[in-house]
Amino acid sequence: NIIVAIEQYFSSPSPLLKGKKVLVTAGPTREKIDPVRFFTNRSTGKMGYAIAETAAEFGAEVTLVSGPTNLPSPPNVETIHIESAQEMYEEVIKRFPHVDIVIKSAAVADYRPKHVFHEKMKKQPGDLIIEMERTIDILKTLGEQKTTQFLVGFAAETEHVEEYARKKLQSKNLDMIVANNVSQEGAGFAGDTNIVTIFKRNGSVMTLPLLPKKKVAEEILKEIVGAMK
Amino acid sequence: NIIVAIEQYFSSPSPLLKGKKVLVTAGPTREKIDPVRFFTNRSTGKMGYAIAETAAEFGAEVTLVSGPTNLPSPPNVETIHIESAQEMYEEVIKRFPHVDIVIKSAAVADYRPKHVFHEKMKKQPGDLIIEMERTIDILKTLGEQKTTQFLVGFAAETEHVEEYARKKLQSKNLDMIVANNVSQEGAGFAGDTNIVTIFKRNGSVMTLPLLPKKKVAEEILKEIVGAMK
Numbered sequence: 001n002i003i004v005a006i007e008q009y010f011s012s013p014s015p016l017l018k019g020k021k022v023l024v025t026a027g028p029t030r031e032k033i034d035p036v037r038f039f040t041n042r043s044t045g046k047m048g049y050a051i052a053e054t055a056a057e058f059g060a061e062v063t064l065v066s067g068p069t070n071l072p073s074p075p076n077v078e079t080i081h082i083e084s085a086q087e088m089y090e091e092v093i094k095r096f097p098h099v100d101i102v103i104k105s106a107a108v109a110d111y112r113p114k115h116v117f118h119e120k121m122k123k124q125p126g127d128l129i130i131e132m133e134r135t136i137d138i139l140k141t142l143g144e145q146k147t148t149q150f151l152v153g154f155a156a157e158t159e160h161v162e163e164y165a166r167k168k169l170q171s172k173n174l175d176m177i178v179a180n181n182v183s184q185e186g187a188g189f190a191g192d193t194n195i196v197t198i199f200k201r202n203g204s205v206m207t208l209p210l211l212p213k214k215k216v217a218e219e220i221l222k223e224i225v226g227a228m229k
Numbered sequence: 230n231i232i233v234a235i236e237q238y239f240s241s242p243s244p245l246l247k248g249k250k251v252l253v254t255a256g257p258t259r260e261k262i263d264p265v266r267f268f269t270n271r272s273t274g275k276m277g278y279a280i281a282e283t284a285a286e287f288g289a290e291v292t293l294v295s296g297p298t299n300l301p302s303p304p305n306v307e308t309i310h311i312e313s314a315q316e317m318y319e320e321v322i323k324r325f326p327h328v329d330i331v332i333k334s335a336a337v338a339d340y341r342p343k344h345v346f347h348e349k350m351k352k353q354p355g356d357l358i359i360e361m362e363r364t365i366d367i368l369k370t371l372g373e374q375k376t377t378q379f380l381v382g383f384a385a386e387t388e389h390v391e392e393y394a395r396k397k398l399q400s401k402n403l404d405m406i407v408a409n410n411v412s413q414e415g416a417g418f419a420g421d422t423n424i425v426t427i428f429k430r431n432g433s434v435m436t437l438p439l440l441p442k443k444k445v446a447e448e449i450l451k452e453i454v455g456a457m458k
Contacts, residue, residue, distance in 0.1 A: 033268075035387050035412055036336070041266045070299045107265070110352040120387045120411075123339040128361040134352070158264050158349045182349075183264055 015059030016225045021099040022060040024052040025092060025106035025138075027067030029085045033130065034117035042182075042189040043107035045069035047154075050217040051103055052077045058221055063099070065091045067106055085109045085135035092138055096145065101224060103152045104139050105178075107189075111135065143173030150228050152220070155179040156188060165199050175201050176227060178220055186210045198223055244288030245454045250328040251289040253281040254321060254335035254367075256296030258314045262359065263346035271411075271418040272336035274298030276383075279446040280332055281306045287450055292328070294320045296335055314338045314364035321367055325374065330453060332381040333368050334407075336418075340364065372402030379457055381449070384408040385417060394428050405429050405456060407449055415439045427452055 026048020031039040045066055052064040053074035062077045065088060073079035082088050085108045096102065111132035139153050153174045155165040158181065165179035180196045182188030187195040187210075194216045198206045200223070208219055255277020260268040274295055281293040282303035291306045294317060302308035311317050314337045325331065340361035368382050382403045384394040387410065394408035409425045411417030416424040416439075423445045427435045429452070437448055 036385065036418075037268065037270045037338075039262075039266065039268055109266075111357050114356070120385075122393075123363070126363070127343070128340050130359045130361060132357040132359060134355070134357075156265065156349075164351075189265075 017055055017101075017221065018059035020060045020101060022052075022055045022062045022101045022103065023065070023092065023095050023099045024048055024055065024062060024103045025065045025088065025108075026052065027069040028107050029067045029088055029109045030083045031085065031109045031112035031135075032083075032116050033113050034119065034121045036120050039109060039112070040068075041107045041109070043067070043156075044190050045071050045106075046190070046192065047194060047213050047216065048103075048105035049074055050213040051105060051220060052079075054214065054217040054221055055101075055103075058225075060101075063095060065095075065106070067108075085112060085138070089136045089138050089141075093141065093145075096142060096149065097147075099149060101150045101152070101228075102142060103220070103224075104142070105154045107156060108138060109135055110137075137172075139168075139172045139174070146173065150175045150224060152176045152178065152224065156182045158183040162197070162199075165197070169199055169201065176224065196220075200227055202227075246284055246330075246450065247288035249289045249330060251281075251284045251291045251330045251332065252294070252321065252324050252328045253277055253284065253291060253332045254294045254317065254337075255281065256298040257336050258296045258317055258338045259312045260314065260338045260341035260364075261312075261345050262342050263348065263350045265349050268338060268341070269297075270336045270338070272296070272385075273419050274300050274335075275419070275421065276423060276442050276445070277332075277334035278303055279442040280334060280449060281308075283443065283446040283450055284330075284332075287454075289330075292324060294324075294335070296337075314341060314367070318365045318367050318370075322370065322374075325371060325378065326376075328378060330379045330381070330457075331371060332449070332453075333371070334383045336385060337367060338364055339366075366401075368397075368401045368403070375402065379404045379453060381405045381407065381453065385411045387412040391426070391428075394426070398428055398430065403430070405453065425449075429456055431456075 027045035028041045028043040049071045056062045056076040064077050064079045114131040114133045151174050157164050161181045165177050169177045177199045178196050180187045186193045195210050256274035257270045257272040278300045285291045285305040293306050293308045343360040343362045380403050386393050390408050390410045394406050398406045406428045407425050409416045415422045424439050
């Protein structure tokens with residue numbers, strides 16, 4: 001029995017996040033034009049789901065707020081399904097005061113159509129102008145409201161990745177940002193691997209090689225644990 | 230051996246479409262705004278994939294041109310993957326002269342952004358205007374070019390379903406149109422069932438009850454076989 005216990009201790013992931021409440025966001029949002037058409041983006045939720053799953057394995061109490069994906073809810077994670085940026089905002093903001101760590105890996109729409117048609121829009125000859133308005137900047141709002149929470153953002157870019165990431169870390173008052181170049185082979189959306197660079201508030205930078213998203217999730221969470229000590 | 234042959238004959242679907250070349254389209258299209266963001270719609274491809282699969286079971290030589298879906302390619306079907314309305318047009322138009330039946334169940338975008346950004350668009354304060362232009366009307370083009378092909382369209386509407394369907398049958402020079410109200414419970418996108426009405430060029434109308442999409446596919450194909458006789 002003692003041998004079994006020792007084996008379990010060494011084989012199961014260490015409870016690095018025991019007692020911590022972790023909120024993870026994942027996936028894209030959908031911004032409706034009409035009942036059929038919408039704006040969205042290429043996020044598949046894989047990175048965020050891997051983080052939520054790993055955080056639960058690390059002993060945390062995990063809530064995952066997810067846009068539309070085709071992924072099953074990770075084991076031992078409370079998963080909340082939303083569609084729009086506004087719904088994402090509402091689900092995140094009400095949980096924010098009660099959590100220790102927030103990891104915002106969702107690709108939330110910056111803009112939504114100003115006018116949503118209640119019936120399917122009929123096409124007309126000629127061009128169409130769609131007026132878009134800004135959605136609420138969730139990450140910025142969290143950065144303004146945060147007290148003791150450790151706040152982690154993501155930057156998915158196609159150019160100037162480091163510059164944009166460092167700027168976002170500052171302007172959104174984050175503790176850490178995970179940046180990747182989504183146009184790079186092996187990185188970004190849809191695939192099972194990622195290549196990320198982790199920037200911390202103290203100026204430290206860690207570049208990880210091409211890794212499975214599950215491994216990237218472990219590294220991100222270990223960095224968070226280290227930075228919170 | 231003769232018993233096995235008889236059993237096979239009665240258990241396998243009848244080769245109603247033996248010798249026929251069938252082209253099916255399915256799924257949504259994606260119209261890029263930048264490398265990350267795009268316009269799309271709620272089509273999941275389920276209806277079209279069910280039609281392609283059933284047509285192959287009915288003995289046809291089937292090609293499926295599909296937008297992005299999460300469905301596996303149906304057995305014994307040549308599946309071509311595309312993203313945009315323009316790519317869909319190109320793959321369909323070059324195959325059109327060589328097929329007997331075309332079933333256009335894809336939800337092809339009517340509009341696409343006039344300008345596609347090569348790098349991820351950075352958000353700005355304030356509103357955003359997106360100028361959209363019409364895509365090529367594939368179904369209309371096929372209706373104009375058709376010689377001996379049997380051409381079937383779909384009408385996914387949220388109101389005035391019958392009126393729009395009859396109008397589309399005429400204006401696009403179709404032989405048959407399958408109409409459904411996508412806002413109806415049990416019908417339309419994402420689900421595994423559908424409620425459709427089939428309008429034929431000769432004026433006949435057949436309304437089917439709520440059925441699994443696979444059953445709807447069988448009924449549609451049987452109606453096509455009947456109408457081609």
